[in-house]
Amino acid sequence: SAVISQKPSRDICQRGTSLTIQCQVDSQVTMMFWYRQQPGQSLTLIATANQGSEATYESGFVIDKFPISRPNLTFSTLTVSNMSPEDSSIYLCSVDEGITEAFFGQGTRLTVV
Amino acid sequence: QKEVEQNSGPLSVPEGAIASLNCTYSDRGSQSFFWYRQYSGKSPELIMFIYSNGDKEDGRFTAQLNKASQYVSLLIRDSQPSDSATYLCAVRGDYKLSFGAGTTVTVRA
Numbered sequence: 001s002a003v004i005s006q007k008p009s010r011d012i013c014q015r016g017t018s019l020t021i022q023c024q025v026d027s028q029v030t031m032m033f034w035y036r037q038q039p040g041q042s043l044t045l046i047a048t049a050n051q052g053s054e055a056t057y058e059s060g061f062v063i064d065k066f067p068i069s070r071p072n073l074t075f076s077t078l079t080v081s082n083m084s085p086e087d088s089s090i091y092l093c094s095v096d097e098g099i100t101e102a103f104f105g106q107g108t109r110l111t112v113v
Numbered sequence: 114q115k116e117v118e119q120n121s122g123p124l125s126v127p128e129g130a131i132a133s134l135n136c137t138y139s140d141r142g143s144q145s146f147f148w149y150r151q152y153s154g155k156s157p158e159l160i161m162f163i164y165s166n167g168d169k170e171d172g173r174f175t176a177q178l179n180k181a182s183q184y185v186s187l188l189i190r191d192s193q194p195s196d197s198a199t200y201l202c203a204v205r206g207d208y209k210l211s212f213g214a215g216t217t218v219t220v221r222a
Binding site: 043104 | 158
């Protein structure tokens with residue numbers, strides 16, 4: 001299975017600032033995804049990171065707030081912009097290996113103060 | 114995203130017993146189904162995936178899929194305290210995963 005490295009693992013940020021989260025995979029993958037998991041909640045898909053084109057955002061998520069880059073088939077970044085305490089969550093990068101397996105990075109625990 | 118419902122928890126079982134977790138989904142076109150285990154403060158860990166009707170066994174875990182009933186379950190046999198975690202059901206329709214809310218399992222020693 002793919003090995004996914006996500007960083008930072010955690011951060012405490014001031015409101016109004018931005019944080020960029022990196023996701024590195026040890027092999028080329030077609031599909032990369034970004035999820036959010038708010039405290040005590042399940043996972044919500046933010047967007048699909050598309051290589052060489054703009055990310056595909058889910059309802060309720062917009063590019064201005066969560067810009068995503070995917071410069072190649074092994075790397076993606078998610079930026080959480082103009083943060084507020086409501087953005088305090090775990091952010092997770094995920095990759096697919098065919099239709100049968102989907103794996104997650106270690107997650108980034110973000111606290112906005 | 115498509116709707117995925119899991120039986121509400123928490124579920125408490127004695128050590129050695131069978132824990133039964135249920136999940137229903139709304140999209141009849143869903144193709145593959147996943148069970149993840151998530152320990153507190155950790156990212157989800159894939160336990161099982163299933164895409165054909167019937168049972169699939171892997172060690173102490175058995176996944177059961179019934180596409181006609183739009184139902185997938187996970188059985189944990191001989192439950193151990195280390196199985197105490199939140200279990201997430203995920204369903205893939207097109208290329209995206211939709212997750213249930215999760216069921217928290219506590220195994221009592």
